[in-house]
Amino acid sequence: MRLLIQTFAICLALSLCLAVPTHHHEHGDDEQVGHGPGHKNNGPGHKNNGPDHKNNGPGHHHFDRCTELVFDAAIETKEGIYYFFKDDHVFKGFHGDGELTNMTFPELDDHLVGHVDAAFRMPSEDSPDHHEHLYFFLDNKVFSYENHKLNDGYPKDISEEFPGIPDHLDAAVECHKPDCPKNTVIFFKGHEIYHFDIDSKEVHHKEFKSMPNCSAAFHYTGHYYCLHGHRFSKFNPNTGAVHGRYPKEARDYFMNCPNYGDKTEKEHLEREQCSHVHLDAITEDDDHDLFAFRGHYYLSRIDGKSHAGTIESGFKDLHANIDAAFAHDEHIHIIKDDKMYVYNISHAVGEAHKLREGYPKTVKDELGLEGHIDATFICPKDHTVHVIQGNKIYDVDLNAHPPTHTEAKPIPLKHVDTAMCGDNGVIVVVKDDYYHYASPLTFIASKIKPHKQDVATGLLGCPYYDGKTEAEHIKREQCSHMHLDAITEDDDHDLFAFRGHYYLSKIEDKYHAGPIESGFKELHDDIDAAFAHDEHIHIIKNDKVYCYNISHTHGEAHKLREGYPKTVKDELGLEGHIDATFICPKDHIVHVIQGNKIYDVDLNAHPPTHTEAKTIPFKHVHTAMCGDHGVKVVVDDDYFEYASPLEFIAAKIKPEKKSVPKDLLGCPPKAHLQVIAMSRKKNYKNVEEMSNSLNQQYEDKVRPYIDLVDSLRALGIEKDLNLPAVAVIGDQSSGKSSVLEALSGVALPRGTGIVTRCPLVLKLKRNEKNDTWSGVLTYKDQTKSLHKPSDVGIAVSQ
Template sequence: MKLLHVLSLFLAIALAWSDEIEVDPSSAVPDRCLSLEMDAAAVNEEGIPYFFKDGYLFKGFHGLAEKANETFTELDEHHHLGHVDAAFRLHYEDHPSEHNNIIFFLDNKVFSYYQHKLEEGYPKNISEVFPGIPDHLDAAVECPKPECDEDSVIFFKGDDIYHFNVRTKAIDMKEFKSMPNCTSAFRFMEHYYCLHGHMFSKFDPKTGEVHGKYPKEARDYFMRCSKFSNDSDHVERERCSRVHLDAVTTDNEGNMYAFRGHYFLHKDLNDTLKAQTIESAFKEVHSEVDAVFSFQDHLYMVKDDHVFAYKVGETHTHLDGYPKPLKEVLGIDGHIDAAFSCDDHQHVHVIKGSNIYDVDMSANPRAATNERPIAVFKTMNAAMCGPKGVTVVVGNHFYHFQSLMLFVAGRAMPEQHRVPLEMFGCDH
């Protein structure tokens, strides 16, 4: 009884303390799929978007938040603020002395980073680096020629819009009547986006005009989430998303299958698009594939170190005996980035990192052989082969090679195409 009395006393004290302790909601790790309002956004030197919320950083379009000061250490050493006011990438072709810098604004200070290292002499006062630009900014975005009349930075504070000429340091005040006040802004794929709350609008950097049906939900285009807003149009979202594809292939009938996160797009020969969850058509896979390839009227899906196989039809039939180990099916260990077969119908070509391998599907056991480097890309997200050659997806762009040989051995970068526009017909 005495022990029970002591335990009850400790419990009562603990409950009393818990009522008095105030929990700071900002200390919780943010979830990008919960309609967040980002503090700042910028694209790094490799074209990967960075989104900042409180003291956290989201890299790219998916993945968990991490502490911002783990990547940009000095932000925390100089300012224990827990947030970034604004950010942009400073890089202009007409200014060769300037590198790919990421510029941050915190209160009245500006920080300049090159390769994630704070440059000597920073932080500095905003007035010293960008004279005439106010403190406590809402957003900032770079605007190179000819997208702006001169290489410029656009600064946002409330209703005030400042076009700052990088060369002359002159300021041109603008009035963007049709655009809401931006809480963050960034330039991506030569387009300009104003994020306001968890919504966004695409705008003309010279006039601020917003064309099309905006605002739109940011999660539908800049996040890879398993669930979206109730008003989300799945076909519209998947064909216009800025999140890179995980895998893409065509079957023997010429139908295209493009996979991203929990969803996939199906495009038939009439260019009719349908969007479905992966689980609805390929329930054994569930979601998140690494690579998909077509071989002898079957679809093969690689997820982690296993391969799932389906017979193509009105409903895709899961083949008995699958999933099988990746090593057994393709003769290779570990994560792969893409796989595809071409006209010979005997080999599957596997991309892992910047190398490509050949797998003879008639061999037993199978082995990934003939390793050779791919010259023009360091990383690739997806690839497929068709009658006109090899198509490779890197980020939000794709590249076409007339043959497998040109893809592997070529040194010249082919013409760049936009995935949303030219692969899926998205006009915004």
């Protein structure tokens, strides 16, 4: 399809977890949940089945979710809050004490002989009456609630409401299209699995052989989880297949449990990188060192090295559950309750940060605001901190004394857990996902959510991606914003990129991704540098060089050469940590970067010799490579291109930065912007459905204009325009109106010659296939030529 969108104009109307737990049987920490006569509430010997049991009795048991607790059922409300049931208690959210179930669902009190057996949520779009329903199963009865009120006619027998489904269930979870072929409820009883078709009421029996029996099950952020004991497994809802390293400890991933066992530094690190519990705060300083806080723990990444520990070990006057944080001028500001703590940042991994004299001070004194703070962020080299309270944001000038703030502006999210701002824009975290915006202005004014991304894998460097297909592994490695550890290209133009535990290769233009140890079996993770030379790939880790024969077959392991590893000193004549290495095609000089210094090493010399150190125009480089088109120098998730090593060393001005995921690793455009396949559809159920219908190949052209309009709206320019402020010019029947309808969800008038005139005009035109990108921005009497998407932001600011 050649629906052209070369320059675009727009006026637009433009989930966790868990707490896992399992049935606590006499045999202890067994993953398998027993189903003998005492299981759940179907046996006469169940401990809470006595006739005198009352939910509100004076002696009800106090449960601690961080002990050997076994949840009986789990459900997500329409507000996105997860409820976990244990006997006559319910735990709301991922931390905190439980409360009696009858305080929220009083009607269950008449039937609650022990605990809720199973529960699931039926969203309104799947329900015959188009209302949201929560279903609870107790013995042989089912209860249906809407807005926490029991629906008329309930409770009913399970056999009446769900024919073919047995009584005394163990667990239930909803499965919607496309995860399941039809909208389905999955019921669990022992090893028996029942797929109940919501529309036809047909029942299909299945057996999930690879999965332990579930005491509870739930759906979260696109995945399905089975709880068994204090462990959990992620499973395929159609086959029951469990892929990857399961079961895992729920208290590591789905609960804030500070001290339930001894952990190594590596185990602490993995927990903080991979946990699905939402972050309390995240920030990055001007040196790109990152700090993330969750519960009692924090994670830091300093000079590319990660560390995890208790908050009190790094920030001794604090202990747990901070509210917000931002880094400014070599200090990290942490907000807890109504106090602000300011620490001098230590850039030594694991070293405690020192509280500045005179702190803590009140938030009122420091920011001029009162009330709970949800999130704060400040952009590099700026002195304005953005403060989020609920769905409002304030700008506070840190240079003003006393502090002053702007009037509140609404943000496009009901709630934000944390946020940060860096060179590439604003990261906004909600639960365990994040959204990326080009600037604070585009965040505030945005009408369409950007593509959501995973915090654990995209921000914190979680090394495990269980149950992924090859294509998903490839996309993750292509599109991750975590910095690369190393990248290199051989003389055949085959590419190898390394990040954490994984590597990405492109051989004869075909991509492959997998764990490093699958391709380089003597290595596991976190390499320091790499370069390819003479059909070998040299990988540096710590003080060793590993030299492998390159295999040009996809997925085939590369073989370590005999005699390796050798020391860096023996191979390169250098000592100390190596940040990056690169060698240009058909050359024998490898360029070695340490800090802001570079050395040239002659590989043909024995013993190896190197030049005197030269200074490079960067404080720190993550990796670099050299090919036919020059040198690419990678810093964070951007890279800079130079014609030669000499030009790189001598440069006084940085070239235009480019995106590593998009421009170097081939990350496909986001699926949330797809411009074709609209037909002339006028009505969309929600923004997500609308955005999913925009053709992904046009993101680079469309997204800059969305950002442009959002920026204009944020600057208040919109009120000066006679909206709709759009002119779309194209061939007859080229889809002009459909494009606007896709973005706004509003039906537009149709007819020959219909034109919208206004002060702001961005023109659409058809270019020949190989023509360069171009456009024009006009506002009142000003006109700017646009030659690339990044020109849009520059033109707006001017």
